[in-house]
Amino acid sequence: MNNKPIGIFDSGIGGLTVAKAIKEALPNERIIYFGDTAHLPYGDKSKESIRAYSKRITGFLLSKGCKAIVIACNTASAHAYSELRKFYPKVPIINVVNPTVNYCAEKFDAGKVAVMATKGTIKSRIYPRKIKKKNPALEVPQVAAPLLVPMIEEGYFNNNISQTIINSYLSAKNLQDIQALILGCTHYPLIKSEVEHFFQGDVEVIDSASVVAEFTKKVLKKEGLEADKPEGKDQFIVSDYTSSFEETSKLFFGKSVHLVEERIWD
Structure with a gap:
């Protein structure tokens, strides 16, 4: 059993719907969520930029001890998933597509x-x-x-x-x-x-979101990375904090979320 957290990232806070579904499917798991609010939306960025952002965020989440990474963004899944798999071959990486x-x-x-x-x-x-x-x-x-x-x-x-x-x-x-x-x-x-x-x-x-949550459950079981009990608090991080993001995040996660700013681009 492995009580390290699951890392989840998105271009903003919409990916909290995936985080919520994962928490419901895997109640023993702890998550670290990163919303790249400094660069949203990813939809109008180049493939190269999206890949660069995704690599940096994944590296940040792994530095926090995450045992698996979930790309909770369709655009990043489309443009960065293959690149991340090559860059981090030993880490389970799951996308939403x-x-x-x-x-x-x-x-x-x-x-x-x-x-x-x-x-x-x-x-x-x-x-x-x-x-x-x-x-x-x-x-x-x-x-x-x-x-x-x-x-x-x-x-x-x-x-x-x-x-x-x-x-x-x-x-x-x-x-x-x-x-x-x-x-x-x-x-x-x-x-x-x-x-x-x-x-x-x-x-x-x-x-x-629910399909990805069930798939994440299967991956963790297959890799022997399931947590056996809840341990520690979930963390919710954004690259650029505003109070409106914190307010809106409640809509996506279903309950109050405290966002912390980490300027990983500085």
Whole structure:
């Protein structure tokens, strides 16, 4: 058994939905969360910059004694995962894309599995490329939903305004007759119920945070890295602190979070 913490990072605080899911699936585990709020959003950064940020953050989390790293960001998963695997070959590194891809490729024989995500993730085509590589029989239509992240961060969800915006995106013609929809952004678990309401139970809505949490559980078990009891406090770190980030973080983690600033770029 290994009571060292799990390191989780994101470009901001949206990845706290993944941290929350991991804590629910693995209640004995301690986490250290790092939100790179100094550089958010990653979606408009170059691949080279994202890789550089991700390497630095991973090195920082490993210096804190983390036994595994979870990339709780779709953009960093798309652009930095392979690089991090090469750079840190002895450390289990988990991203938010691959577990969801594997889940879809194995569960659905044919038909349409759609993706709703930010412009950056949609542009990368990470989900269609990976899903079709594993299961060529699947169609993977995509829809970019740029208004959803700022909407959610402002607390506009589970109301008439948010439902109208969500309905507008989900009414896209290429999403007709889909079997499942991947919520391809770590903010989106907060609107899962509204997405499900639109589809009225006819479409499986796949929350990548919960899929990643279950995958993390399997990896830790396979590597013999499971904690046998809760030990120590979780830590929540950002690269640039503002009180608004701390307030918004409650939305994503489900309870009050104390953010500490660590300027690892200085």
